[in-house]
Amino acid sequence: MPNLSRACLTLFVSVLCLLASACSPARSGGRADLLAGDWSHVPGATAGSGGVRIHGLGRQIVLQDGTGGQPHPPVNLRGPQLQVRGDFRVSATVHRPAGQTASLYLYGEVPIVYDEWRQMRRGLRITVSERALSLAVWDGGSAAPAVDRTAPVTAPATVTVTVERDAGDLVLSAGDTRVSVPDPGVFDAGSVMFGVDAVPGEPDWTLAALEATARDGGGVAVRDTRTAREPAPPSDSLRGLAEDAGRPLPIGAAMAAEPLAGDDGYRALAATQFSMLTTENALKPQFVHPGPDTYDFTEGDLLVDFAAANRMRVHGHTLVFGEANPRWMQQVAVADRERVMTDHVRTVAGHYRGRVAEWDVVNEPLSPDDDGPDGGPGLREHLWQEAMGESYIDKAFTAARAADPEAKLYLNEFGAEADGPRWDALYALVARLKERGVPVDGVGFQSHIHEAGDHIDPAQLRSHIADLAELGLSARISEIDVYGESPDVQATQFAGVLGACLSEPTCTSFSTWGITDRYGSTAEHDSYPLEPGDELPWDQLLREKPAVAALRDTLRAAGR
Structure with missing residues (x-):
């Protein structure tokens, strides 16, 4: 190291400490x-x-x-x-x-x-x-x-x-x-x-x-604990390249409060690579509403404040879901469920009015299997559907719009990227919602690829995004993760879906369901030692996989 005065050396060390969030x-x-x-x-x-x-x-x-x-x-x-x-x-x-x-x-x-x-x-x-x-x-x-x-x-x-x-x-x-x-x-x-x-x-x-x-x-x-502003993103970061693409596209990831607070490397990746944050678990009903008269916004506030400090857009996940409901909510009498659901939507969306740009208002409304009366998916059966039928969706969106008129409101679903009964059922559902005047702004394609040999055809996905546009609806890639059958196949899948989104002007964002396998949601349940999945762009050691380079190349090509 060149000779430095004591004052310069002290300043140099102080800057290093600040950047590393370690001192x-x-x-x-x-x-x-x-x-x-x-x-x-x-x-x-x-x-x-x-x-x-x-x-x-x-x-x-x-x-x-x-x-x-x-x-x-x-x-x-x-x-x-x-x-x-x-x-x-x-x-x-x-x-x-x-x-x-x-x-x-x-x-x-x-x-x-x-x-x-x-x-x-x-x-x-x-x-x-x-x-x-x-x-x-x-x-x-x-x-x-x-x-x-x-x-x-x-x-x-x-x-x-x-x-x-x-x-x-x-x-x-x-x-x-x-x-x-x-x-x-x-x-x-x-x-x-x-x-x-x-x-x-x-x-x-x-x-x-x-x-x-x-x-x-x-x-x-x-x-x-450092959860505020991180250093400025490098120009070749995903978010930097996305800002210079043919049209600026928010690049996001589902993020969790615990590693943001406890893992400096995770926090740096979150802030420097992404311009959108999806609240992975913190705003699901069981986490944000643990008791009938109790709301807990602490972890959601941490995520939203972190996003604001780092100039990130926030996508809230999720207001109404058949899963992830606390035990007390599951036990509410049928006659009281509409009140409980709409109060929950108004309270949570209202708490974040002006700070959360968009919401998954209803998550996964279709049944997981093709067991509907017409041989395709019907509505998923759960406590809200049992009490109100399909109208629970209308009521949830109406309550969310009243709570925050400026937020964009999405319906989020899996398995609808390909042609077939699931896509047909989803399209028919959102068409009915539009006919009834339900304030739905768009559809999230989760884009999970969880099995070897599975894949998403970018051309079919583009076609579905265009079909929704004809109904006046936006689309977004909301939760993509890709089974790690091989690094090259994984990279091709990530890049293909991003390319499909970039090519359609009504595709509003591209978000992965996590950042790193270290904290990926596909980790084996209740496993000790942890058995992580292999579905995300960064590995357990926070090292880039080929998928990151493929995403960068796709963004660069779009910016030419």
Whole structure:
């Protein structure tokens, strides 16, 4: 390196730190006040002068068929990240009303939601009740804790609990009570993020203090999680090339809040390669509306704010769906379902009025199989269709238009790219909607290619986009991912579908269903270790596949 003055060297290092999103001044060298960070975006939490009050939301993730109920406790994705080196101690002062159980999570790796299942990675949970002190430790090898130890304790209303990494052990203590377990490397990545939870229906508890201290030559520092502006995109990025194509075309991807907050590489790809963000899971009903009178916009707000900071358009997914509904919603009486559905649409679309440019108002209205009365797909049978028949679609679009008159409203469906009964059924449905004056602006072609030998014919896709245009409807490529049978075949499929969209002026955007196989929705369900899919443009290590080059070449050709 050329000789630099001390001032220049300091400036150079500071710029590198900013670009890498990896450096932030420590609150103090050997001690850090973690409540000094941002706790205003935690689901169920209210930050105030006396600390952070925690209200239990009972968040759960149901399976696609509506069964199950995997716990989904809140994570402070926008709050302080503790950077650690060596041994350290975290002390929490908890004010817990009689009968309440308080839970505090320390995550060495942020849990990830993979298409409606939550992968628990390395972390621990401290639980305090009147009679018990518990330490559960996850090592990333199972959804269940690798270790779960409980010790009897008589805890006062206000108690300070301490967890330490100490010479290969994790030690939890409160007063004279002590629980010690071997450390499976929970914090070996060098950072800690925090979560809190309470039991729904019990009184709120308060996190009155939270601080970290370095031990025995270790170190602690705090940075606020970076979810704001990233460096400007390079000119050969997908979004840069798309802006210079024959007509500017938004290039998008489904994105998730957890890796945006916890993975610097993912965040950089998201901001530099894409000009549109689809909310992958955060705004599905079960995530945004966990209780009858409870909405949780924290993760959706993170995505929308990130998009605004990086000049990205937001496509909201999804207001009404036969799947991804919370258990309470599934159990609503038939007579009350129209009210519940329309209230949900108005509340969610209204919350994001002016910030979400377009919505999947109704997702996958057709049945998965060709089992309709005419030998083709009929309407998918689910709680909304059962209560209102086809008119549930009309009512959902009407409510969305009233909530945000400027947002573009889409119906989103899979398997309609090719000629056949599924396309015929979709075209007939949207034609009926237009005849009835339903305010539908366009159709999303999901464009999933999930099996070897499957493919999308660009010419047929172009024909379908043109057919919709004759009805006055736009189209978009909404969720494309391509089975990785070979890198070259995958690249050809991505490029062919993008080319079809570019060639039709009423195709308004091209979006992949994810960015990288590291967080792809086709990962094997509930798999430990993770068995990722191979359907996305970037691989598990965030390396470009041939598909990225093929997409770039297609955009360059369109710009000539």
